[in-house]
Amino acid sequence: MGLIAMHVLLTYDVETVTREGRRRLRRVAKLCEGCGQRVQLSVFECSVSETQLERLVQALAKSIDPATDSIRLYKISGRRDDVVATLGRDNYVDFDGPLIL
Numbered sequence: 001m002g003l004i005a006m007h008v009l010l011t012y013d014v015e016t017v018t019r020e021g022r023r024r025l026r027r028v029a030k031l032c033e034g035c036g037q038r039v040q041l042s043v044f045e046c047s048v049s050e051t052q053l054e055r056l057v058q059a060l061a062k063s064i065d066p067a068t069d070s071i072r073l074y075k076i077s078g079r080r081d082d083v084v085a086t087l088g089r090d091n092y093v094d095f096d097g098p099l100i101l
Helices: 019-033 050-063
Strands: 006-013 036-040 043-048 070-076
Touching: 006 019, 006 050, 019 036, 019 043, 019 050, 043 050, 050 070
Parallel strands: none
Antiparallel strands: 006 043, 006 070, 036 043
16 A cells, blocks of 8 residues: 655745854755755645654754744645646646656
C-alpha cells in the first residue's frame, strides 16, 4: 500500500535582524527545501505523508524562536490545479507528471 500524500502550503516569517535569526532562517529554509518546492521567497508547496508532515513540524518547531518567528501550514484539499490560481510567473514543477527535458 502506498503512502497517501497531502498537499500543504507552508509559509514562514523568521526574524533576520540578529545573527541567530539569520541562522534560524537558513535552517527553516533548508528543512522546507527538503519537503517541497519554493514558489515564493518564504512560501513552499509540499506533497507529504502524514508522518513526513509530523516530522517536519517537529523539526521546524525546534528551529524557530516562537517569540519572534512564525510558521503557517495550510492543508490543501483537492488537486493543485483545482485549488491554486497563479498570476504572473509560476515556477512550479509537477514532479509527479511527465518530465520533458
